[in-house]
Amino acid sequence: DVQMTQSPSSLSASVGDRVTIRCQASQDIRNYVNWYQQRPGKAPRLLVYDASNLETGVPSRFSGSGSETEFTFTISSLQPEDIGTYYCQQYDNLPPWTFGQGTKVEIK
Amino acid sequence: QLQLQESGPGLVKPSETLSLTCTVSGGSISSHTHYWGWIRQPPGKGLEWIGSIYYSGDTYYTPSLQSRVTLSADTSKNQFSLKLTSATAADTAVYFCARQGVVVVAFDYWGQGALVTVSS
Numbered sequence: 355d356v357q358m359t360q361s362p363s364s365l366s367a368s369v370g371d372r373v374t375i376r377c378q379a380s381q382d383i384r385n386y387v388n389w390y391q392q393r394p395g396k397a398p399r400l401l402v403y404d405a406s407n408l409e410t411g412v413p414s415r416f417s418g419s420g421s422e423t424e425f426t427f428t429i430s431s432l433q434p435e436d437i438g439t440y441y442c443q444q445y446d447n448l449p450p451w452t453f454g455q456g457t458k459v460e461i462k
Numbered sequence: 463q464l465q466l467q468e469s470g471p472g473l474v475k476p477s478e479t480l481s482l483t484c485t486v487s488g489g490s491i492s493s494h495t496h497y498w499g500w501i502r503q504p505p506g507k508g509l510e511w512i513g514s515i516y517y518s519g520d521t522y523y524t525p526s527l528q529s530r531v532t533l534s535a536d537t538s539k540n541q542f543s544l545k546l547t548s549a550t551a552a553d554t555a556v557y558f559c560a561r562q563g564v565v566v567v568a569f570d571y572w573g574q575g576a577l578v579t580v581s582s
């Protein structure tokens with residue numbers, strides 16, 4: 355199974371700051387990574403698919419990049435409504451599909 | 463607008479079967495471009511994919527649960543279901559149903575989630 359190691363596990367940043375989250379895959383998974391936001395008490399929301407494609411309706415301050423084993427998710431200017439936990443998810447050739455451990459984002 | 467809604471008992475006794483149903487509205491589970499999946503989240507923990515089903519009945523499961531999980535679909539009711547046998551406290555979680563793409567395996571629509579507690 356492909357393991358996704360996500361870092362950091364939590365971060366605190368000020369409104370307007372640039373925030374970066376990383377996921378490392380245990381093997382080459384091309385660009386098969388998606389990113390989700392989960393606000394407290396809510397279901398996850400798909401933000402980015404295939405490493406760098408923004409889902410329809412998602413604000414442009416969110417972005418993703420990377421390939422093979424290294425992936426990055428960025429919030430260019432942190433907003434108060436962005437608090438929550440962010441997860442990466444991989445879908446290499448065969449299941450199981452696995453998620454990273456999550457990064458909890460808080461406002462300083 | 464596609465909507466998914468989980469339903470089922472919120473309390474299950476240890477060793478019994480956990481059963482949940484996801485009702486889809488605003489779209490059809492007979493879509494040729496989507497699977498329908500279950501993901502769970504133990505309290506305070508991360509997300510775990512359980513399995514996914516195609517309208518035709520094609521299924522795949524995560525290996526750690528494969529021996530205890532069965533997914534099924536009822537196209538006439540536009541529903542799909544999860545059964546997890548021999549439940550233990552470790553199965554206590556919020557269970558989400560979600561739509562999954564066939565080509566891009568991303569979960570783009572989710573139910574609100576259903577908390578299932580396994581306890582005597």
